[in-house]
Amino acid sequence: MSEIKNYTVNFGPQHPAAHGVLRLILELEGEVITHSDPHIGLLHRATEKLAESKPFNQSIGYMDRLDYVSMMCNEHGYVMAIEKLLGIEAPIRAQYIRTMFDEITRILNHLLWLGAHALDIGAMTVLLYCFREREDLFDCYEAVSGARMHASYYRPGGVYRDLPHEMPKYKPSRWHSEKEVKKMNANREGSFLDFIEDFVNRFPGLIDEYETLLTDNRIWKQRTVDIGIVSPEMALSHGMTGPMLRGSGIAWDLRKKQPYAAYDKVDFDIPVGKNGDCYDRYLVRVNEMRQSTRIIKQCIDWLRNNNGPVILDDYKIAPPKREQMKFGMESMIHHFKLFTEGYCTPPGEAYAAVEHPKGEFGVYLVSDGANKPYRMKIRAASFAHLAAMNEMLKGHMIADLAAILSSIDVVFGEIDR
Amino acid sequence: MIELLVQAEPLFIDVLKILAILIPLLVCVAFLPLAERKILAYIQGRIGPNRVGPFGFFQPLADALKLLVKELILPAASNKVLFSIAPIVTLAPALAAWAVIPFDEGIVLADVNAGLLYLFAMTSLGVYGMLIAGWSSNSKYAFFGAMRGAAQTVSYEIAMGFALVGVVMSADSLNLTTMVMKQSGGIWHWYVVPMLPLFVVYFISAVAETNRTPFDIAECEAEIVAGYHVEYSGIAFALFFLAEYANIMLVSAIAVLLFWGGWLSPFQGIPLLEQTFSWVPGFCWFFAKTAFFVFVFIWMRGTFPRYRYDQLMRLGWKVLIPVTIVWIVLIGFAIELHLPPWYV
Numbered sequence: 001m002s003e004i005k006n007y008t009v010n011f012g013p014q015h016p017a018a019h020g021v022l023r024l025i026l027e028l029e030g031e032v033i034t035h036s037d038p039h040i041g042l043l044h045r046a047t048e049k050l051a052e053s054k055p056f057n058q059s060i061g062y063m064d065r066l067d068y069v070s071m072m073c074n075e076h077g078y079v080m081a082i083e084k085l086l087g088i089e090a091p092i093r094a095q096y097i098r099t100m101f102d103e104i105t106r107i108l109n110h111l112l113w114l115g116a117h118a119l120d121i122g123a124m125t126v127l128l129y130c131f132r133e134r135e136d137l138f139d140c141y142e143a144v145s146g147a148r149m150h151a152s153y154y155r156p157g158g159v160y161r162d163l164p165h166e167m168p169k170y171k172p173s174r175w176h177s178e179k180e181v182k183k184m185n186a187n188r189e190g191s192f193l194d195f196i197e198d199f200v201n202r203f204p205g206l207i208d209e210y211e212t213l214l215t216d217n218r219i220w221k222q223r224t225v226d227i228g229i230v231s232p233e234m235a236l237s238h239g240m241t242g243p244m245l246r247g248s249g250i251a252w253d254l255r256k257k258q259p260y261a262a263y264d265k266v267d268f269d270i271p272v273g274k275n276g277d278c279y280d281r282y283l284v285r286v287n288e289m290r291q292s293t294r295i296i297k298q299c300i301d302w303l304r305n306n307n308g309p310v311i312l313d314d315y316k317i318a319p320p321k322r323e324q325m326k327f328g329m330e331s332m333i334h335h336f337k338l339f340t341e342g343y344c345t346p347p348g349e350a351y352a353a354v355e356h357p358k359g360e361f362g363v364y365l366v367s368d369g370a371n372k373p374y375r376m377k378i379r380a381a382s383f384a385h386l387a388a389m390n391e392m393l394k395g396h397m398i399a400d401l402a403a404i405l406s407s408i409d410v411v412f413g414e415i416d417r
Numbered sequence: 418m419i420e421l422l423v424q425a426e427p428l429f430i431d432v433l434k435i436l437a438i439l440i441p442l443l444v445c446v447a448f449l450p451l452a453e454r455k456i457l458a459y460i461q462g463r464i465g466p467n468r469v470g471p472f473g474f475f476q477p478l479a480d481a482l483k484l485l486v487k488e489l490i491l492p493a494a495s496n497k498v499l500f501s502i503a504p505i506v507t508l509a510p511a512l513a514a515w516a517v518i519p520f521d522e523g524i525v526l527a528d529v530n531a532g533l534l535y536l537f538a539m540t541s542l543g544v545y546g547m548l549i550a551g552w553s554s555n556s557k558y559a560f561f562g563a564m565r566g567a568a569q570t571v572s573y574e575i576a577m578g579f580a581l582v583g584v585v586m587s588a589d590s591l592n593l594t595t596m597v598m599k600q601s602g603g604i605w606h607w608y609v610v611p612m613l614p615l616f617v618v619y620f621i622s623a624v625a626e627t628n629r630t631p632f633d634i635a636e637c638e639a640e641i642v643a644g645y646h647v648e649y650s651g652i653a654f655a656l657f658f659l660a661e662y663a664n665i666m667l668v669s670a671i672a673v674l675l676f677w678g679g680w681l682s683p684f685q686g687i688p689l690l691e692q693t694f695s696w697v698p699g700f701c702w703f704f705a706k707t708a709f710f711v712f713v714f715i716w717m718r719g720t721f722p723r724y725r726y727d728q729l730m731r732l733g734w735k736v737l738i739p740v741t742i743v744w745i746v747l748i749g750f751a752i753e754l755h756l757p758p759w760y761v
Contacts, residue, residue, distance in 0.1 A: 009557050016642060031561075031726055122630060122637060122723025128461035219631055219722045398561070399640050399725040 006034060013042050017120050017402040020412035024389070024401075031397045036390050043416040051376040055342025056082050056156065059376075064150035066378065067414035070109040071141075072101045073356045074414075075154040080260060080352035081363040082156040085345040086317065092262070093308040094158035099262040100299035101144075101153065102354070103292040104196070107203070108137045109357035110285045110292075113409045114210060117282065120402040121223050126210055133206055136199050143167055143192050157318045158311030163192045163303065197300050200293045207289055214282070224278035228392045228404035231276060239384040242359025243284045244408065248276030254355035266298045278407040285409075288357075317343050342371040358382050358409050380414040434526050438515055442663065447477040449662045453715045460719035487651035492554060495648065499553035504649065504656035507546025511663035514539035518670050519594045521680045521699040532593040533581060536671060537574075540626060543664065544570040547635065550657070551645035562644025565726055566635030569625055572733040577622035579741035580615040583748045584608055584675045587759060597679035602758070603686030609676040611751065611759050614744050616676045618737045620710075623668035625729070627661060629714055631721035632729055669710035670703075677706050 007028040012018035021042035027035040047066060051059040063074040076098060083089065090098070111134050115127035138148040143164050145151035153160050167188040172178045187198040214220045230240065235248040245252050253270045255263040271287035273280025311318045319338050320331040347369035353362035359381025366375040385408045392404050451466065451473065458465030466473035491497055517532040519525035529535060544567055551563020587608055588596040600607050609616045625632040636644035646657045673679060680699030684690035724732070752760045 007557065017640065118722065122633070123721065124457075124630075125461050125719045128463060132462055213720070214722070217722065219724055222728050223722055223725060397725060397727065399634070399637075399723075402640050 011036075011401070013039075017405060019116065019405060019410050021416075022386075022405070022410065022412065026398070026401070028398070031399075033393050033396055033398065033401060036393045036401075038386055038389050040386070040412070041416055043412040045413075045417065047417045048376050048378060051373055053372065055371045056345070056373065057338075057342055059373075060154065061150060061152045064152060065413055066380070066417060067109075067356070067358065067361070067382075067411045068149065069112045069411055070105045070357045071149055071151055072098075072105045072153060073109075073354055074361060075152065076102055076261070077352055077354045077356065077361045077363045079154045079156050080354065081350050081365045082345070084350035084352050085348060085365055085367055086156065086343075087346075088157055088312060088314070088317065090158040091309045091312065093162075093303070093306060094310045095262040096265075096299050096302050096306075097159050097163065097310060098154060099266065100196075100296050100303070101140075101159075102261065103295045103299070104137050104140055106292045106357045107289050108134055109409075110289050111137075113285060113357075113406070114282075117403075117406040117409075118214060120406040121220065123213060123217075123220070126213055129206070129210060129213075133199075133203065136195075139167070140192070140196055140199075143195070155311060155318065157314065158309070160311070162310045165191045167192055167195045193300050193304055196296065200296050200300070203293050204290060207286060211286065215286075221279060223399070223403055224282060224407070226275070227278045227396065227400050228407060229275060229277045230388065230392060234388065234391065235276065238388045240359065240388065241381050241384070242356065243281050243288065244359060244381075244385050246270065247273035247281035247284045249274055254353055254360060258353075260352075260354060262299070262302075263295075265302075266295050268295050278403050281407045344369060344371045353379065356381055358411070358414070359385070361414075378414075378417055380417065382408060382410045383415045386410055386415060431526075435516075438526060439512065442512065442515060442666070443659075445666060446659050446662045447481065449666065449711065450480070450658070451476050452711075453718070456712065456715045457719050460716070481655070484652050484655040489651045489653055490648070492556065492648050494555040496553040496555070499549050500648075501653075503546050503550035503553060504653045504660075505546075506549060507543055508656045508660040508663070510539040510542040510546075511660040511667060514667050515663075515670075517593060518667075518674070519597065519679065520703055522594065522598070524700065525594060528592065528594055531591045533585065533591045533596070533675075536593075536667075537578065537581070540664070540667070541570070541574055543660065546657075546660070547645045550649070554645070554648035556648050558641045558643075559645050559647045561641045562635045562647065565641075566628065566645055568726075569628075569632065569635060569729060569733075572730055573622040573625040573737075576618055576733055576737035576741060577626065579738060579745065580619040580622065581675065583612050583615045583741070583745050586745070586748055586752060587612070593674055593679075597674055597681065600678045601681050601685065604678070604683045606758055607676065607678040607681075608759070611756075612676065612744065612748065614740055615748075616672070618741050619676070620672060620713075621737060622733075623672065624714065624717065625733070627664045627668055627714075629661075629665065630718040631723050633723060634726050634729060637723055665711055665714050666707065669707045669714070672710050673703060673706040679703055 009026045009028060011024035011026050013021040013023040018024070023039040023042065025037040025039065026033055045065075047062050050062060060075055060078060063078045064071040066074045111130040115130035118124075118126035141151050142148045145153040145160060167190075169185045169188050170176065170181045172181045176184065187195055230244060230248050232248045232250050235245045235250065241252065249272050251270045251272045254260070256270060268291045271284045271291065273284050315331070315334040320328070320334050324331040325335050345367045347367055349364070349366045351362055351364045353360050360379065361381055362379035364377040364379070365373050368374040389405070389408075393401060396404065454476075455465040455473070466476040469475040469479045491500060514536055516526045517529055517535050519528070547566040547570070548563050551559045551566070554560070584596060585591060588599045590596060590599075628635045634640075636646065641647075646654055649657060680703040682691070682694055682697065682699070682702055684694050
């Protein structure tokens with residue numbers, strides 16, 4: 001008699017639903033998954049080690065590239081850790097700008113997540129809708145930092161520069177006539193704040209659009225309700241954070257529990273789920289997008305009415321103004337020192353965590369008093385979530401694997417670091 | 418020599434007829450992907466292909482050329498013979514089925530009396546291509562696709578068959594031309610009116626038969642990459658592609674013939690409109706209706722998420738088949754009672 005063996009399938013690292021380079025070894029009984037073994041490390045770029053060899057500021061760019069769909073939130077965690085080490089605090093206007101951009105980033109991340117999640121479950125149109133809106137948010141990134149993704153906008157002691165007074169505009173080309181361009185530029189005529197305000201006014205209607213396609217769709221519900229249930233106990237024991245934890249009904253949100261930036265000055269709710277299944281996580285994230293628009297709106301109001309510096313005036317930490325540098329010897333020396341040697345922090349250690357779109361993103365810095373960290377440790381939210389993969393998958397079918405994996409919202413830049 | 422030509426004449430004419438069907442069909446099949454991409458693009462707020470020719474009109478030619486010049490890869494561990502014939506086995510029935518499709522009254526290659534049976538046989542054969550492709554590739558993902566495809570096609574064949582039984586009962590014939598002619602007399606005579614549930618079942622099954630969203634589990638990218646044709650490249654892959662689109666048009670054409678009055682004008686029996694539109698030839702109506710259902714296929718792809726394998730089975734066995742059985746019984750009563758205007 002021949003022995004019946006389970007079917008073993010190599011899922012990834014080149015699989016379209018693997019969200020990057022996850023490699024899962026699946027043991028299957030027919031279509032049912034009996035065991036799954038995630039293999040990670042295929043996108044390891046030694047970020048933590050690299051940071052040890054560079055002045056503090058020069059690692060901000062690496063933070064963008066960790067979780068490359070929520071760039072500024074990563075920066076925020078890192079910058080906050082440095083600020084803690086230095087014992088400084090950014091000016092209030094910078095805090096509001098950071099809050100606003102954290103929420104823009106959250107929407108960016110959730111939009112990509114929603115699109116990818118829907119695509120994994122087979123609804124392809126949502127992806128394109130989501131990317132349409134992501135374009136506008138990338139334009140916001142571009143307007144303040146010049147880069148559409150890897151912004152390096154947050155700096156210890158504030159942000160790189162104040163919000164611009166005008167938005168970049170489209171120009172007529174072979175493909176777009178003058179008239180079309182005028183229409184495309186309609187919401188770009190005013191300042192940056194006008195542009196983002198126009199976006200947040202439009203955005204709730206657009207979320208409704210996605211929801212009409214998905215929320216009450218019978219197929220969508222069949223594919224997500226009761227799939228990949230995470231009980232509150234399991235969520236806590238695995239160290240889950242963010243929407244994974246909130247989907248299971250635990251209202252834990254660092255923005256409320258240990259407020260940073262200007263989160264204690266804005267009004268918002270924490271959406272929570274009930275069952276902890278894919279559907280609840282979907283609802284939590286969609287509602288988080290709505291809450292984010294609320295926060296952005298409040299930030300816009302504040303930023304319109306309150307001017308002030310956006311970065312510390314301390315030239316030992318923040319670079320002096322360009323004009324000063326052209327005439328002042330001292331400023332030039334400051335600039336030179338800052339961009340070559342950087343600054344030294346007092347010896348010690350600091351941990352700062354932000355409510356990243358995926359969960360708690362923390363940076364732990366140990367400094368021996370030099371101009372670069374002695375050791376940096378990054379706490380990536382999805383790492384803990386992915387560890388629960390086997391438990392979540394057991395007994396589900398291959399089709400559910402796509403749903404569960406994408407409902408975790410994994411990005412490998414962050415997990416492998 | 419002349420004798421030979423005269424002898425061969427019927428054959429020669431048949432070949433001409435076949436070409437007259439096949440060439441427009443293949444042209445349609447080639448342009449359907451373009452139509453799909455364009456329609457999907459507009460659904461999704463994009464423009465779609467627009468670089469090759471005006472509005473991307475020559476995109477299919479570029480695609481075909483690309484696929485033709487690509488290398489054909491035979492996986493080392495595959496069964497080479499079966500691997501090579503699988504695309505042909507898939508495409509051949511999809512084209513052969515058109516032999517019995519009447520485009521207008523009398524315009525049909527083979528007006529056989531068991532036309533519907535023949536159609537059914539041909540559409541069922543397509544699954545062998547899928548099975549052979551999945552098995553011979555000797556790849557795990559392809560094998561999954563083949564298994565899923567086989568189970569799905571077999572299950573939905575039953576629902577589809579039952580749905581068509583209603584039409585056969587009503588028309589009292591298996592000949593497609595007769596079936597259409599029985600529906601003449603106005604839009605309310607079309608079989609979709611008394612048999613709407615059967616039509617819905619038929620259409621859902623047709624979507625499942627052609628492996629289209631939301632039932633594209635045999636080739637869904639997010640789970641099993643491309644399913645049964647994951648190992649195919651170049652023109653072999655294109656044949657699968659062509660077969661899929663030929664099948665979409667085929668099932669749409671069948672839906673039109675059996676439920677929507679085939680080539681009959683929708684204005685039949687409406688005093689003023691009938692005269693106004695009497696100049697429109699029948700096959701135009703046929704094409705227009707078929708095109709609409711093809712559009713619905715594409716529309717669905719732009720709208721729905723995908724079913725899971727077991728949910729798909731449940732839908733087929735527990736919902737569609739019972740619905741058809743109940744409705745067939747009702748139709749039986751209607752025929753017995755000579756319910757006007759369909760069963761007089």
